[in-house]
Amino acid sequence: MxxxxxxxxxxxxxxxxxxxxxxxxxxxxxxxxxxxxxxxxxxxxxxxxxxxxxxxxxxxxxxxxxxxxSAPTASTRAIDELAWRGRPGSEAVLLGSAPARREAQLWSWTLAAGDRYDAEPDPAGWHEMVVVTEGRLRIERAEGPTTLEAGDYAVYSSAQKYSYVNAADEVTRFVRTVVS
Structure with a gap:
C-alpha cells in the first residue's frame, strides 16, 4: 500500500x-x-x-x-478513497458508486490555483456530470472549452480527451459523477 x-x-x-x-x-x-x-x-x-x-x-x-x-470491505455508497493528488491542495476523492449499465461514480474534486488534470478518453458511452461548488473550473474538450462558475454544471461524453483547469486565483471545488 x-x-x-x-x-x-x-x-x-x-x-x-x-x-x-x-x-x-x-x-x-x-x-x-x-x-x-x-x-x-x-x-x-x-x-x-x-x-x-x-x-x-x-x-x-x-x-x-x-x-x-476500494478497501475490500468498503460500501460502494461510502468509498471515500483518495485516488489522485496533484499540487499541494489538489486531490480527487472517490466518494461512492451506484449501479448503472456498468457503474456510476461520485467524486469530490479540489484543484489548487493554477492546477489542472488531463484525462484520457473513457470508453464509448461514458459520460460525466460536473457541478462546481466553489471557484471557477474550465473544462477543455475537443469541441472547445467550457468555463463553469460556482453553481454551474456541465454534462458531456467523457469518451474524448478532456482537462479540468482551475481558472480562478483560489481553490476550485467541484463534484463529478461518472456514468458508464
Missing part, C-alpha cells in the same frame, strides 16, 4: 484479482495495455497510474474501477 493514501488498496486488490483469474503479470499487461513494469510496481505499492489506466486494468480483470481502488 502507498504511504500517502493515494490508491492505497490498488496493489493488494490488483494482485488478488489477477491471481483469482489465474493471470500472470505479463498476461494482464497484454490484456490491459498497461506495461508489466507498471503492474509490478502497482502491486508493490510503488507506482502511480492514470485513472483510465486503472480502468483498463479493472476491465481486463473483469472487475470494476471501484472494486480495484
Amino acid at each position: 502507498q504511504g500517502d493514501g493515494v490508491l492505497a488498496h490498488v496493489g493488494d486488490n490488483l494482485r488478488r484479482f489477477r491471481q483469482d483469474k489465474g493471470m500472470s503479470q505479463s498476461a494482464l499487461a497484454v490484456a490491459s495495455g498497461v506495461s508489466r513494469r507498471t503492474i509490478i510496481n502497482l502491486e508493490a505499492g510503488e507506482a502511480n497510474i492514470s485513472l483510465s489506466g486503472l480502468d483498463r486494468l479493472a476491465g481486463a480483470l473483469g472487475a470494476s474501477f471501484v472494486e480495484l481502488v
Whole structure:
C-alpha cells in the first residue's frame, strides 16, 4: 500500500484479482495495455497510474474501477478513497458508486490555483456530470472549452480527451459523477 493514501488498496486488490483469474503479470499487461513494469510496481505499492489506466486494468480483470481502488470491505455508497493528488491542495476523492449499465461514480474534486488534470478518453458511452461548488473550473474538450462558475454544471461524453483547469486565483471545488 502507498504511504500517502493515494490508491492505497490498488496493489493488494490488483494482485488478488489477477491471481483469482489465474493471470500472470505479463498476461494482464497484454490484456490491459498497461506495461508489466507498471503492474509490478502497482502491486508493490510503488507506482502511480492514470485513472483510465486503472480502468483498463479493472476491465481486463473483469472487475470494476471501484472494486480495484476500494478497501475490500468498503460500501460502494461510502468509498471515500483518495485516488489522485496533484499540487499541494489538489486531490480527487472517490466518494461512492451506484449501479448503472456498468457503474456510476461520485467524486469530490479540489484543484489548487493554477492546477489542472488531463484525462484520457473513457470508453464509448461514458459520460460525466460536473457541478462546481466553489471557484471557477474550465473544462477543455475537443469541441472547445467550457468555463463553469460556482453553481454551474456541465454534462458531456467523457469518451474524448478532456482537462479540468482551475481558472480562478483560489481553490476550485467541484463534484463529478461518472456514468458508464
